[in-house]
Each structure stands twice: as structure tokens, then as C-alpha cells.
Amino acid sequence: MSRSTQMYSRCAALMMLTVMGVSPAFAHPDIAITLRVLFDMRRGVLTGLGESWTFDAAYSRTLLDQYDRDQDGALNVTETEALREKLVADLRRKRFFTNLTMGGKPAAGLEPVGFSAESHKGVVTVTFAFNVAAPIDLRGQRLDVAVRDKDYTAAFKLADNAGLQIRGDFDKKCHATVAPDPQGAYFAKLVVPDEITLTCEP
DSSP, X not given: OOHHHHHHHHHHHHHXXXXXXXXXXXXXXXXXXXXXXXXXXXXXXXXXXXXXXXXXXXXXXXXXXXXXXXXXXXXXXXXXXXXXXXXXXXXXXXXXXXXXXXXXXXXXXXXXXXXXXXXXXXXXXXXXXXXXXXXXXXXXXXEEEEEOOTTOSEEEEEOSSSOEEEESOTTOOEEEEEXXXXXXXXXXXXXXXEEEEEEEOO
């Protein structure tokens, strides 16, 4: 793409935001989430997925105000269950912001089977455990994983420390990497998300 074409595309995106009534200066998410992803492998077959979401301090405060009924700064079993029910109900129709694709086609859906929540110094972290609707054989294959909210209400950023982990890959034949995905840009093409790629040797 030429420099002039790039400038034209950017100007067009900014004009679109103006038409939509959104100033580029205010094009930011309401919620920032630090993401960690765990792949459950069994001899090159993906059987499950874990995701840990750590919310920013402001949204953590909102969650604690709503769900920390005894106001002790922690989330007990009852409070965690109430939060789980709300999140699962709201996020299920959004596929938990998580899409698995192989060759550009949907690979499998996710079913939540476990949930936990904790608050540390006022910052809330929730963890989802998912079963894959059908085990995905990745031997000699590639799986792309995108965790993103295209409405840009929430912005996901992979954690710098232990952001990607693989469990059960005793032969060390599976590898997870992350890279920017310009083709998946959204919010008038102003947001370029990261894409996670999981590959396994034959």
C-alpha cells in the first residue's frame, strides 16, 4: 500500500468516526482487560481452553460495588456465583469474545465449565474454563484464536508475563505465538488487535 493510499484510508476512517458522532480523541474502550490464555492439549489435540481476565481498577470498583455484598473487599462463594451467572448470561451470546478458526473457518464453539473470581488490592480477576465443543486435532495444523470486542466497549491486551501457556503438551511439540492482525482491524479500522496462533508438529 502506497503512502498516499495509507493517508487516504486513515482520513476516511477519521471522517467515518465524525459522521458516527465519535471523536477520535474519545475513541477508547470503557473497560481495559489484561488477558491470559491457557491451552489444554492432549497429544496434539486441543480439548479445552482457559482464560483469565484482569479488569482495570475503575471497572473492578464497579464490580465490587455491585457484587461484594458484605463490602470486605473480597468475593466469597455466593458473590462469585452471582457474578458468574451474570457474566455467562451476558457473554454467551457474544461467544465470550473468543473465536477459534482454522483456515479462516470457525473451528469449534466453547462451553463454560468452570469459573472463579478474586479481588487483590481492589483489582478483580475472573477465570473461565471452557470445553471445546469438539476436540481439535492440531497435529500439523494451525489454530487462530482471537479474543476481541468489536464494539470496543472492552479492550483486551495479552499479559506480558505468562500471557500464553500450554498444559499437557509433554512432548513440547505445540507452540503458541501472538502477532498483530491488521486484517482484523475494527472500530473504523483504528484498532489493530493481536491474534494468537497455536501450532503443533505432526
